[in-house]
Amino acid sequence: MRHYRGGPGEHVVWLNFKDAAHPLAGGAEEYLHQVTARMASRGQRVTIITSRPRRAARTEQVKGVTVRRMGNAYTVYLLALLWLFRHRREIDAIVDTCNGIPFFSPLAVGKRVPVVVLIHHVHQVMFAQHFGFPMAQIGRWVERAGNRLVYGDRTIAVVSPSSRTEVRRVLGLIGPVHVAANGQEPLHVPRAERAAVPRIVCVGRLAPHKRWDLVLRALSRVAELVPDVELHLVGDGPCRAELTALVHELDLADRVTLHGRLGNGPRNRLLASGWLTVCASEVEGWGLAVTEAMSLGVPAVVLASPGLRDSVRNRQTGWVVSRPQHLAGQLTSALIELEDRDTAALWARRCRAWAGRFTWDATADRMMGLLAAEDARRVSADNRVTCDLSTVVDLPVRLATRIDYTRLRDVDQVDWDQPDPQDPGAMRVRVLLSGYDEGDATALLNRLGVATDPAVTWVWVARPADLLGWKRAAGSRAGDLRPYFAECAAVGSSRP
Template sequence: MTGRRFRGADGEHVVWLNFKDSEHPLGGGAEEYMHQVTARMATSGQRVTIVTSRPNGAARTTEIAGVTVRRMGNAYTVYLYALLWLLRRRRDIDAIVDTCNGIPFFSPLAVGRRVPVVVLIHHVHQTMFAQHFRFPLAQIGRWIERVGNRIVYGERTIAVVSPSSRTEVRRVLGLVGPVFVAANGQAPLLVPGTRRAEAPRIVCVGRLAPHKRWDLLLRAMPRVAELIPDVEVHLLGDGPCRNQLTALIAELGLGDRVTLHGRVDDDERNRMLASGWLTVCTSEVEGWGLAVTEAMSLGIPAVVLASPGLRDSVRNRSTGWVVARPAHLAGQLTSALIELEDPAAAALWARRCQAWAGRFTWDATTDRITALLAAEDARRVAVDRRAVCDLATVVDLPVRLAARIDFTRLRSVDQIDWEGYDPTDPTSVRVRILLAGFDESDATALLHRLGIDTDPATTWVWLARPADLLGWKRAAGPRAGDLRPYFADHCAEPAHSGTRTT
């Protein structure tokens, strides 16, 4: 086995495989994720190449935010072209992010074990193949995603964007490698001067694709309008279902309250979102729901179906409402809009939404992906013979104890988070650590080895729930650096003037 090659250092070459990029007409959330992370990797000094398909009229090679984009083949042949490209350049590649959008690139066939590969899965596509392909292509696609993945990737590290996606990867695909959540980031959206509409307004952003099920929203609107006559819906996006939805709007007599805007630029999208009372997502399949958290960053709560991903991005009754069945959609929309009529209630929802969305940053996502590549490289060199375990444990401790921990002794798959600094009481800051693959006994034993008191009055340890896997600031391990001086500074008692002592 060759020595370690990847540490996320300057000059190391990372290849990101994805069958679309931002210039593809069908680009969406997965492409936003890719470009946000790769741009930050390039800014940190890494050499990054995106390998993707080439839609009509697109350049073969271009540069986006310091990242080289190489386009080859169409939506089907790109996988073969990419494998040949990887095979020719395998000695110049230090790490690979292999995106599985239903069909993976099977990059290990070209680079073997000498290059760390992390498989990125936004969501499972088993139910979507029948929506896009006929027999036998749909069956072949399902087999490749389910069986082909297991054969080629084996125990390679898998990154998913939500706890729901992790469950699907295990339950539906049966993949056996370690699975870690690398949630979507969220760029803060600012729309100065925009106020919410006077009339109850629902603003939705998304492709008009079959799996988005916008027909469910439209069919609910006549019942909503019975109690809220002035309600209006604005749907931003385009796609293959536009004609069907236009016909359904006419059939339901919704032409005076539903507007299909098509694709709009970012400024117009943000302005429309900021004017809304509510956003809605009726998708059957989502890895996360980036459009939903974008709306939340503007203070707009969401009503979503309890689909994988969406039930993670929305905190039920805190940042929105998660609807168990489509039949309940009309009732929930009606009650939500009635509740949001009260400006004070709407302001409370907005504060909770913005606080939740603010926990997700693209810097944290980039740190997580880079750390997972480094962890996979460590496994490649020195095989971790412990059984793969999806358990994780949260340790919550006061900052004075965190200041004694050398976080570089933890693993790259572990994560760290802390509350914002309170200048009136620095000692109130608490630090959380997520220990992957640990149960409570393991976590307590680790704390003892680190010299940390586990007094239950000050240090709390519990098995991580799905919501606990989201919203972490940075990776532990070598990439964390020495956080002890930073936390020690937070331990200083406040001066009488309200400022920190030094």
């Protein structure tokens, strides 16, 4: 039996339908490459198994990761299973990405290898958009019943709290579900200035489920009250011709620009000039394009779809709209509010602070923690793992030094304030205890000798928003946290 601890030399296989070389690559592929590159940088041997688009190399090294491409959109699943079976004795852990259709890796490796299922979002609605009868019905059955039959109670990673809800309510999966949110690369545009006129900038694939037609129809109504509004849409896809025709049908050609794909530099400069970004997708695992815009200080208006409603903090970093028919009204009121530069600057500061909480380092740390936790579950039973409840413990740094974070589980997480140079001792530390209620958390603190006075230590059951933006996983790789907190507490206590 193989074991995974997240250490150097261990072999992780990541299964994903596409990689960055695929012409339809998107957010899931960004997640794939960002996390695997960080695993490789820590000395792990990482192999990506994916489909092979035309003219792509069969084998390639990408940032220290071996990418093996095989088969097309349909045959890759069988070929991947055969490859896994041949190499099953050389694999320490598997991340099995379910993009509607999972790879069913346990059929090839059995219980000898820890498997974490990664689900960006549920595809039940999208099968009907892309397939007819009976393929849509078969796809829905495979995603729902097939997942339950093959993966059983294996650990599931999702990228947002609403995806977790969908996995439970729609798919009915029974394994422990943990949030491993998207990170993002910090975006910076030197000397960026917002446009002189109200400008909406959107980035995304021109695909049916993105529903850009809703944005265009809303824009024609926004223009009645904001006559100089303009929309810039960056991206390409199968709906481009249809959207171009709709622009002319709605007489919006003088205020809408379809840029197609842009390089990172031009895209980021255009995005930084926006007053707003908008996303009307029917379903998303996470609004990566939205948080990227926020990192440049641009707030967002989004529909309350799974994933999107998590990436925006309503009325703090943007606006969450409950129904498509309210989109035009919210866009209008947001643009009018942002006309005031001081107000816009306040929104920008909140957006940058929120987006700055999501890093790929934290995502990679989280995924390695989930793999290690899944490995540990095979060895020793844990009666908390099937409970979706989590509890947050918020305590001053002087008390945080009493906790040995390596003795917490790999699924638990830690976050902390940036030390204030003027008062480091005022720093607070937060711990997310997965599978605990308030009573369990208080009992744990008592065993650790941590004061549970509610005036000092705050304990509450985690809300969906509390599951996002954590810096580190606890457990075996968290040995540096206690010394760091002790140093911060010592500096604070030495101040006069």
